[in-house]
Amino acid sequence: MTEILRYAAFTDRPDGGNPAGVVLDASDLDDERMQRIAAEVDFAETAFITGRDGDAYLVRYFSPIAEVPFCGHATVATAVALAERGASGRIRFLTPVGEIAIETTGGAAGPRAAFTSVDTEVAELPHATVERLLALLGLDAAALSTALPPRLAFAGNWHPVLVVDDAAAFDGFAFDPDDVRAYMNEQAWPATITVLHPSGPGRFEARNLFPVGRITEDPATGSAAASVGGYLRALGAVDAPARVVVEQGRHVGRPGELTVDIPVAGGITVSGGAVAM
Incomplete structure (x- = not known):
């Protein structure tokens, strides 16, 4: 059974910030199933880790109605979820828009994540x-x-x-x-x-x-x-x-x-x- 995590990003309160769905293992999910999960979660976006390429995570993002190229708050939520499970420090996501580097750090209010976008x-x-x-x-x-x-x-x-x-x-x-x-x-x-x-x-x-x-x-x-x-x-x-x-x-x-x-x-x-x- 697919485990679906729910995080609030850009906040230290569960009732603040932007909710994101996070699926840390979506390697067995096809596009239709990921879209269905995103619609069922019904947050702005849900992030799916679909595999690994070396030490980088392959990540895709779906809104309730379509796949989106990139999502910042779901990136932060996913990086924090990984950091809480031991993958702290520097993390790399390979996304539809390219590689996104993320730095995770600890703190009194819990982990924080900083992603660097592609060039603007x-x-x-x-x-x-x-x-x-x-x-x-x-x-x-x-x-x-x-x-x-x-x-x-x-x-x-x-x-x-x-x-x-x-x-x-x-x-x-x-x-x-x-x-x-x-x-x-x-x-x-x-x-x-x-x-x-x-x-x-x-x-x-x-x-x-x-x-x-x-x-x-x-x-x-x-x-x-x-x-x-x-x-x-x-x-x-x-x-x-x-x-x-x-x-x-x-x-x-x-x-x-x-x-x-x-x-x-x-x-x-x-x-x-x-x-x-």
Whole structure:
């Protein structure tokens, strides 16, 4: 019988952060069975270790509706689960987007994991796409930051990134999940729509739209946090090497915190804890 673990990532509380399913031995599972398990678990993603290549773990990620190329919070959850079972220190995951290096460390609140993404890319968001996103969220263009303009950012998944300066607009926007999902499918965005609000020096609050199953907003999104790191570096909004903190999950009752380390070049490192649920 397949053992399915459940962890909350980017938190030290079982009722915080982002829940992830973790299957440490999926070597006998085919695609259909993994998809069925992810739908039954009904978290944003479930990670499956499908085998080994030397000392590296082969990892795939499934949402309740489809396979996704990469998932940060499920990576952290899986690395912590492995660390709790003796595989501490440096761990390598071979994922559909490439090799992901993870460092696990102990602590009073339990193990933490830091993954380094693949190299980042940032692209323009067409004006018509920005207008459509604003309409879906019920936001006025005046709510957008002029210092941090909309972009597409990649660190394993492509994420559209919108920055909203006004706190009331950030807290107050609403959306129809079905309409957002239809547009995400049309654009072939596999992960989240990222909306940020600058909340203090070196700090952002994020809302990540991800309508899948019963989920509408993701509580803590590691791949988006890595993409945000690449976005900030590309715009010259940070003096790399730099660290920013992303708070997420308040709007869905599962607060969490992601630490984002931005080097001068290369992948972005995202770190946080995870606890069994």
